[in-house]
Amino acid sequence: MTSSTVAAVRGLCVSYDAGDQRVTVAEDIDFELTRGRTLGLVGESGSGKSTVARTLLGHLRDGSRVDAGTVTVFEDDVFALASAPLRQLRGGTVALVAQNAGHALTPSMRIGAQLRETLDAHGLPSGDDRLVELLDLVRLPSPNALIDRYPHELSGGQQQRVAIAMAVATDPKILVLDEPTTALDVITQAAVLALVNELRERLGMAVLIVSHDLGVVSAVADDVLVMRLGREVEHGPTQEVLSRPREDYTRELIAAAPRVHGVDILVREDPDADVVVRCRDVDIRYPRAPKLAVSGFDVEILRGETVAVVGESGSGKSTVASALAGLADVERGEAALWSSDGARHDLLGAAARRPVDVRRSVQLIFQNADLALNPRRTIGDAIARPLKVFGRASRAEMPAAVDRLLTEVGLGPEFARRVPAQLSGGQRQRVGIARALAAEPTLLIADEITTALDVSVQAEVLALLDHLRANRGLSCLFISHDLAVVRSVADRIVVMKDGRIVESAPTAVLFEQPRHPYTRSLLEAVVEPGHTELPGSDADHRATTLDPDAPLVDVGNGHRVRDDEGALTTR
Secondary structure, three states, rough: OOEEEEEEEEEEEEEEEOOOOOEEEEEEEEEEEEEEEEEEEEEEOOOOHHHHHHHHHHHOOOOEEEEEEEEEOOOOHHHHHOOOHHHHHOOOEEEEEEOHOOOOHOOOOOOHHHHOOOOOOOHOOOOOOHHHHHHHHOOOOOOOOHHHOOOHHOOOHHHHHHHHHHHHHHHHHEEEEEEOOOOOOOHHHHHHHHHHHHHHHOOEEEEEEEEOHHHHHHHOEEEEEEEEEOOOEEEHHHHHHHHHHOHHOOOHHHHOOOOOOOOOOOOOOOOOOOEEEEEEEEEEEOOOOOOOOOEEEEEEOOOOOOOEEEOOOOHHHHHHHHOOOOOOEEEEEEEEEEOOOOEEEOOOHHHHHOOOOHHHHHEEOOOOHHHEEEEOHHHHHHHHHHHHHHHOOOOHHHHHHHHHHHHHOOOHHHHHHOOOOOOOOOHHHHHHHHHHOOOOOOOEEOOOOOOOOOOHHHHHHHHHHHHHHHHHOOOOEEEOOOHHHHOOOOOOEEEOOOEEEEEEEEEHHHHHOOOOOHHHHHHOOOOOOOOOOOOOOOEEEEEEEOOOOOOOOEOOOOEEOOOOOOOEOOO
């Protein structure tokens, strides 16, 4: 241990009780945290990385789960601390930024009150001037106004900055970041990570970042520790590990990471394919909202085609998905579905007012499989429900139909008797896909379904979705904020900004010849394994303004772009 070492984990072994068995989640883990440096903990879901990271805050200290090893912060054994020193450690010496700031912030408390509560807990000055100073430190706009707002009035990126402000308010020596950018679009992600780097240097903190995104770790971490099934696989300087990995598992993780550049694009073209969905000049407004959430949305989806809609948070892409699924009303325009027999059906009203066959034909896979599944009902019950509602199987046929669907999505009949808590994140998402397929839909809407998945599981789910699309002749609307993810699954890509389409083109054309400045900014903001710095570290200062009257014009080769390049500005 050197003079600059602030924390050390030595021989850490952790296990949990699971029924009548003891399951090991971390075994013989060793690392140090050094002042002014960042360590990245990477690995797939269930590798134990979050469990290990949170031991720095004294979690699991009752001894019933820590089987061996020590965790020391400034040479103090965190598992042996009395109550008062432990309270000082948590949030004082070691601060945590959780994965989902929306869940970490109290929805009924104003931002200023939550910051003040943190400062008061550690006996620090908590006047308005200090609150404004903290919000200004994390480069939030109009901090004087923000202290009186509630979390739901902020974007996801702003909520994450508030969480960081709360974490650094006490001048901690160690900052633990647990998947801090998972749900953020690439531009906001780059800004948040650049902010973390700046604060680390300014405040001299040691940083531990837990992530399944090797691009993020590559750009911000000095060292990386790769974990699998609770054990250390590889540990060393980040660029050395990622450029010359010694272990097969590390190479598999690197290979599974989605990339914008240097990856072949599969081109599927069927000029004779029928139109399944057509949207023309669709406007969508939420109740009592002063402005449109989506304006002039215009797209066609062909049978067997995957169309991706991409854009940053708040661009309107999920609103489009909700409207087509009947969860948001279309204020104006045309939205129609064609069934396999050629019949046309309106998609303008709420799902409850649609004919049964139309409801069955449009199925939505939700972003968060944890919240989409009833925790008290078995997986078999979840998949059987649409089979019953839409009359796709009789009572006698139901068990066999459920087993076939589970097998089709790469699980097995034995999963029918389990509850969601007994499945991994990737397995739960496969159940969501199986439940949607049970209705035998024409259009499958996948809304950010890989956001919370590690790269290897993400690749498996994307491959599964593409396989099902081909085998079943499904059309798919794929919603994402990640251009690297959609590159491998989409036939065409629609780019949205501020509720409007700025560019639309076949996937290969858009990646090779992006025409709109905003599309180029999205591509430039992607961080991939091998990046040694964050692109556009001033991304949080950049905002784009679109001319609302500029038309979307056809520039050839299936490429349409909003004719406002001169009006698109950065400020």
